[in-house]
Amino acid sequence: MRRSFIERTLAALLRAMEHAAASERLSGGRGFLQSVDPRVKLLGCISLIVAAAVSRRLTLLGVLFVAVAVVALATRIPAAQLLRAWAILFAFTAAIALPALFTTPGDAIGSVAGLTITLQGMRSAAFLVSRVETSATLGLILVASTPWSRLIAALRSLHVPAAVVLIISMTYRYIFLLLRTAEEMFTARRSRSVGALRPAERRRMATSTAGVLLGKSMTLADGVYDAMRSRGFRGEVYLLDDFRMRSRDWGAAAVFAAAAALAFWRGLR
Amino acid sequence: MSVPSLCSLCLCGEFNENTSAPNTSPRPRLMYLTCHHMHIPDGYLSPSTCASLYAAAMPFWAMALRRLKRNLMSRFVPMVALVAAFSFVVMMFNLPLPGGTTGHATGVAIAAIVVGPWGAVAAISVALLIQALFFGDGGITAFGANSFNIAVVGALVAWVAYRLIAGNAPLTSRLRVVAAAVAGYLAINASALVAAIEFGIQPMLFHDATGAPLYAPYPLHIAVPAMMIGHLTFAGLAEAILSGGVVAYLQRADLRLLCGSAPDAADETASAAVMRPLWIGVAALMVLTPLGLLAAGRAWGEWSAADFADPAARAQIAAVSNNVLPGNVPAGLAHLSSIWTAPLRGYAPPLLQHAAIGYLLSAMFGVGVVVLATFALRLLATRERSQ
Amino acid sequence: MTDALFEVRAVRYAYDSLPALNGLDLTIRRGSRVALLGANGSGKSTFLRLLDALDFAQEGTIRFDGETLTPERLDDDAFAHSFRSRVGLVFQNPDVQLFNATVLDELAFAPLQLRLEKQEIRQRIDHVMNELDIAPLAGRPPHRLSMGEKKRVAIASVLVIDPEVLLLDEPTASLDPRSQSEIINLLAGWSGDARTAVTATHDLGIVEDIADHCVVFESGRVVAEGPPREIVQNEELLYRTGLLHAHRHRHESGVVHSHPHLHRHGDHEHSE
Numbered sequence: 038m039r040r041s042f043i044e045r046t047l048a049a050l051l052r053a054m055e056h057a058a059a060s061e062r063l064s065g066g067r068g069f070l071q072s073v074d075p076r077v078k079l080l081g082c083i084s085l086i087v088a089a090a091v092s093r094r095l096t097l098l099g100v101l102f103v104a105v106a107v108v109a110l111a112t113r114i115p116a117a118q119l120l121r122a123w124a125i126l127f128a129f130t131a132a133i134a135l136p137a138l139f140t141t142p143g144d145a146i147g148s149v150a151g152l153t154i155t156l157q158g159m160r161s162a163a164f165l166v167s168r169v170e171t172s173a174t175l176g177l178i179l180v181a182s183t184p185w186s187r188l189i190a191a192l193r194s195l196h197v198p199a200a201v202v203l204i205i206s207m208t209y210r211y212i213f214l215l216l217r218t219a220e221e222m223f224t225a226r227r228s229r230s231v232g233a234l235r236p237a238e239r240r241r242m243a244t245s246t247a248g249v250l251l252g253k254s255m256t257l258a259d260g261v262y263d264a265m266r267s268r269g270f271r272g273e274v275y276l277l278d279d280f281r282m283r284s285r286d287w288g289a290a291a292v293f294a295a296a297a298a299l300a301f302w303r304g305l306r
Numbered sequence: 307m308s309v310p311s312l313c314s315l316c317l318c319g320e321f322n323e324n325t326s327a328p329n330t331s332p333r334p335r336l337m338y339l340t341c342h343h344m345h346i347p348d349g350y351l352s353p354s355t356c357a358s359l360y361a362a363a364m365p366f367w368a369m370a371l372r373r374l375k376r377n378l379m380s381r382f383v384p385m386v387a388l389v390a391a392f393s394f395v396v397m398m399f400n401l402p403l404p405g406g407t408t409g410h411a412t413g414v415a416i417a418a419i420v421v422g423p424w425g426a427v428a429a430i431s432v433a434l435l436i437q438a439l440f441f442g443d444g445g446i447t448a449f450g451a452n453s454f455n456i457a458v459v460g461a462l463v464a465w466v467a468y469r470l471i472a473g474n475a476p477l478t479s480r481l482r483v484v485a486a487a488v489a490g491y492l493a494i495n496a497s498a499l500v501a502a503i504e505f506g507i508q509p510m511l512f513h514d515a516t517g518a519p520l521y522a523p524y525p526l527h528i529a530v531p532a533m534m535i536g537h538l539t540f541a542g543l544a545e546a547i548l549s550g551g552v553v554a555y556l557q558r559a560d561l562r563l564l565c566g567s568a569p570d571a572a573d574e575t576a577s578a579a580v581m582r583p584l585w586i587g588v589a590a591l592m593v594l595t596p597l598g599l600l601a602a603g604r605a606w607g608e609w610s611a612a613d614f615a616d617p618a619a620r621a622q623i624a625a626v627s628n629n630v631l632p633g634n635v636p637a638g639l640a641h642l643s644s645i646w647t648a649p650l651r652g653y654a655p656p657l658l659q660h661a662a663i664g665y666l667l668s669a670m671f672g673v674g675v676v677v678l679a680t681f682a683l684r685l686l687a688t689r690e691r692s693q
Numbered sequence: 694m695t696d697a698l699f700e701v702r703a704v705r706y707a708y709d710s711l712p713a714l715n716g717l718d719l720t721i722r723r724g725s726r727v728a729l730l731g732a733n734g735s736g737k738s739t740f741l742r743l744l745d746a747l748d749f750a751q752e753g754t755i756r757f758d759g760e761t762l763t764p765e766r767l768d769d770d771a772f773a774h775s776f777r778s779r780v781g782l783v784f785q786n787p788d789v790q791l792f793n794a795t796v797l798d799e800l801a802f803a804p805l806q807l808r809l810e811k812q813e814i815r816q817r818i819d820h821v822m823n824e825l826d827i828a829p830l831a832g833r834p835p836h837r838l839s840m841g842e843k844k845r846v847a848i849a850s851v852l853v854i855d856p857e858v859l860l861l862d863e864p865t866a867s868l869d870p871r872s873q874s875e876i877i878n879l880l881a882g883w884s885g886d887a888r889t890a891v892t893a894t895h896d897l898g899i900v901e902d903i904a905d906h907c908v909v910f911e912s913g914r915v916v917a918e919g920p921p922r923e924i925v926q927n928e929e930l931l932y933r934t935g936l937l938h939a940h941r942h943r944h945e946s947g948v949v950h951s952h953p954h955l956h957r958h959g960d961h962e963h964s965e
Contacts, residue, residue, distance in 0.1 A: 042400040042401065042402045042408045043400075045400040045408065046398060046399050046400040049398040049400065050395070050398055053398065053441065055334045055335060056334075056335075056336055056440075056441060057440070058334035059333075059334035059335050059336045060336060060440070061834075061837075062333075062334060063336070065832075082446075083446060083447075086348055086445075086446055086447055087353060087447060089348070089349070090348060090349065090352070090353045090356070090447055091353050093514050093515075093520060094514075114336065115335075118335050118336045121335075122336065122442075134523065136524075137519070137523035137524065140523070140524065140528065141509075141518065141519060141523055142517075143516070143517055143518065144516075156516060156518070157513075157516055157517050157518035157519070158518070158523070159518075160514065160516060160518035161509075161513075161518045161519040161520075161523040162523070164349075164514075164518065164519070164520050164521070165349060165350070165521070165522070165523065168348065168349030168521075169347055169348065169349040169350075171349075172347070172348030172349055172445060172446070172447070173347065173348070173442055176348075176438075176439075176442050176445075176446060177336065177442065179439070180439070180440050180442075181336065184795075184832065185440055185794070185834075186794030186795045186798065186832075186834065188439065188440075189794060190794075198371070200371070200383055201371070201432075203383055203387075204383055204386050204387045204390070204428075204432055205387075205432055205435060205436065206793065206794040206798070207383070207384065207387035207388075207391075207792050207793075208386075208387045208388075208390040208391045208394070208432050208433065208436060209391075209436055209440070209794065210791075210792060210793065210794060210834065210835060210836070211387060211388055211391040211792075212391045212394050212395060212436070213834075213836035214391075214788055214836065215391050215392060215394075215395045216395055217836075219395050219398075219399075236402060236404065236406075239402040240401065240402050240547055240551060241551065243399060243400075243401050243402060243547075243548075243551070244401075244547065244548055244550075244551020244552050244554070244555060245551070245552075245555040245559075246399075247396050247399060247413075247416075247548060247551070247552050247555075248551070248552045248555030248556055248559065248560070249555075249559075250392060250395065250396065251392055251396075251416065251420065251552060251556070251563065252556075252559065252560045252563065254388040254389060254391060254392040255385075255388065255389075255420070255563055257384075257388050257788070257789060258381075258384040258385045258387070258388040258389075259384075260784065260786065260789035261384035261387075261388070261789055261792045262380070262381050262383075262384045262385075263742070263747045263784070263789070264784055264789050264790045264792060265380070265383070265384065265792070265802075266380075266747060267745050267747060267777070267781065267782045267784075268777065268781070268802055268803035268806060268850065268851070268854070269773075269774070269777040269778070269803050269806035269807045269854070270380060270383075270802075270806050271380065271770075271773060271806070272375075272379060272380040273806075274383070274806075275805040275806055275808070276798075276805065277797070277798060277801045277805065384792070387792075
């Protein structure tokens with residue numbers, strides 16, 4: 038039975054909130070990477086994602102994936118959740134890569150139902166899947182080990198302007214308010230007899246909900262602007278900048294750098 | 307059991323899970339990668355493509371910041387943040403489409419209409435960054451690509467289309483609803499086309515020693531139709547319905563929000579400075595394009611109108627773009643079986659010339675969309691000033 | 694140095710064509726604690742925005758410590774800096790006021806924009822967190838705070854600049870009784886020779902705790918002024934200005950009757 042658009046939207050909104058709650062819980066816990074400086078983790082994970090992207094060797098991608106999986110477990114991401122993310126990602130990527138087994142020209146290595154599978158097709162699909170899984174796991178490690186406010190602040194180390202950093206953290210903060218608002222609106226509308234609505238009315242309900250949300254967003258923006266001015270904001274943004282590298286952070290940075298350099302070197306040869 | 311239903315190669319995947327309400331579980335689970343919208347993840351585009359697209363998006367970001375600061379002063383900070391938050395949330399909306407299906411929209415056109423093209427470029431980029439960084443929706447290396455496709459191309463195309471069609475119609479005019487719907491439809495399709503080209507050039511530029519594609523495996527003649535069929539229908543329709551519907555709602559409820567695009571509004575684009583980021587972006591692409599040529603290996607597929615007329619090709623396209631479910635793969639493969647033997651094999655020894663031309667053409671096409679959009683912006687601006 | 698901190702003369706302000714303030718005259722004295730009473734839409738909030746120089750009088754003048762508040766005056770860096778360090782506004786809606794990632798960032802925002810020394814900022818944050826008992830919340834994002842906590846953090850985010858003037862818009866609205874009394878205690882404790890507080894409220898029950906002077910608003914004008922005790926007992930005035938309403942009440946005997954109701958929580962005050 039197909040769920041109504043309201044049910045599906047509500048499920049999506051709740052999923053986003055649950056994901057955020059889970060990463061908040063994990064990043065506040067005590068795992069392998071939780072206490073490392075967020076800048077080190079951000080730059081480290083990005084350089085490993087790039088290393089995975091650069092690699093021309095499947096074996097290296099395999100090794101990287103295993104290494105990253107170990108780190109993910111050490112970061113105390115529950116194994117079941119990790120497996121679930123991998124499975125969904127695999128199903129998704131494999132579905133996209135599947136026709137490539139047959140469409141990619143090259144050396145035939147077998148056939149299924151009269152269709153020829155090529156070696157190149159197999160390798161191509163393997164590249165896609167292993168890269169996607171490795172990068173996504175690195176992304177997961179990043180959010181599971183770092184409170185998002187710290188992660189956003191760490192963007193300063195990538196030379197993102199202070200105003201943009203403030204915008205990003207403000208966006209994240211108000212996403213929760215708007216998610217909640219949208220959820221309330223949809224819940225209220227679910228309780229009315231939606232099933233009886235004609236399709237055009239359903240569309241109008243969905244778009245006017247979006248319109249209400251937009252109006253609220255703009256009203257909030259005005260209010261926030263006043264609150265900022267009232268507290269001395271005059272166009273230039275100044276932010277707390279209290280990151281301090283300890284020996285532990287330097288150690289982690291060295292490990293990240295070594296791993297990325299090794300992966301680059303092996304992957305390009 | 308969770309069954310992924312993929313709308314197309316475009317990665318707008320959607321997973322329906324028959325789980326109980328997630329907020330009732332005592333220990334929240336990470337829902338990473340299960341968002342509704344999937345923008346390009348890491349691994350589909352080569353690092354050099356990603357770098358080029360970061361370089362192409364960069365001048366637009368810089369320009370957006372500069373113009374927002376000048377036009378809105380410090381007010382731009384909360385405004386961009388809240389529009390970004392709005393678009394993030396609205397991307398999760400399941401919109402009922404004609405025919406009983408549902409689809410997702412990005413909100414890029416509505417953002418451009420309400421806060422102007424530069425506000426939309428900034429806000430949608432921020433929403434995409436948060437999706438990539440925190441919700442695993444879209445890759446981190448591919449963030450430049452996603453921003454360029456959706457935020458830059460989408461916002462500019464939407465704004466131009468809306469202004470051209472709406473013209474000087476009064477704010478409450480029915481024409482504005484139509485203009486918004488068309489703007490949304492065109493914007494999302496322009497984004498999809500640029501993304502399809504990015505996918506499509508991967509297999510001819512990047513492969514390993516055996517000739518296996520390293521990144522997205524489908525050449526242009528598969529990637530483009532596969533992407534466009536999903537977008538010309540479902541995604542385009544969803545964006546059209548959202549944009550048109552929200553404008554219609556604002557006409558009834560909150561007219562003030564439409565004032566930014568009113569006929570007498572101070573035109574945000576009325577300046578030659580608009581052209582600068584464009585040329586910098588184009589220059590970056592042009593410099594980087596020949597680099598890609600060096601690696602070019604496979605022929606650019608000759609997909610043409612003939613492909614669409616050919617029933618076999620259409621079957622292939624349909625198979626790639628819809629219903630690639632693990633469950634019904636045999637059925638899909640049966641459709642596919644007729645075509646493997648025919649056209650693709652013929653290209654086996656790739657002609658470099660072919661590839662070069664194809665690559666250049668597609669690169670220029672992508673750039674061309676943006677050039678045209680910006681030219682139109684300027685034309686609009688001068689026309690309005692002269693009035 | 695005069696005794697008058699804010700001098701408001703014949704001020705008019707309208708949103709589009711909707712008048713909010715209609716020739717308002719008022720003097721707020723240094724060190725006083727003023728309650729602005731009035732029904733919704735009587736112009737209290739608009740007035741606070743004008744006192745905080747977020748909007749400016751369209752007619753008439755508002756002077757702060759002898760200086761007339763105008764957009765041009767607030768463009769002056771030195772004046773804006775001193776004004777923003779001396780006057781703080783706590784908004785009615787804490788979701789508007791709390792726009793930062795965490796409570797700590799929220800508390801640091803104002804001192805950072807006012808370019809205080811890092812060391813100084815740390816000390817002030819620690820001080821205000823202890824005073825308001827919000828230290829355990831430091832790392833929390835705003836969406837994980839209760840309404841009462843949000844209100845306290847909102848007040849803390851202003852108190853951290855150590856302002857001379859605290860402007861509060863409905864500080865106890867939509868709070869449960871316990872959070873309400875916490876906020877009232879906090880405000881009652883915030884006083885001193887150089888500390889001025891202006892609180893807009895329609896909650897008559899808290900007036901005597903937080904104010905030594907009452908101003909009653911109606912349709913953008915001041916219609917009465919006086920000591921809180923006098924104003925709260927002037928039923929005719931309160932009825933007329935919409936601050937008092939008939940309240941249906943069922944007694945234990947089963948008799949139902951109407952009587953005026955004062956918005957006081959905790960101990961009920963009936964005046965029949």
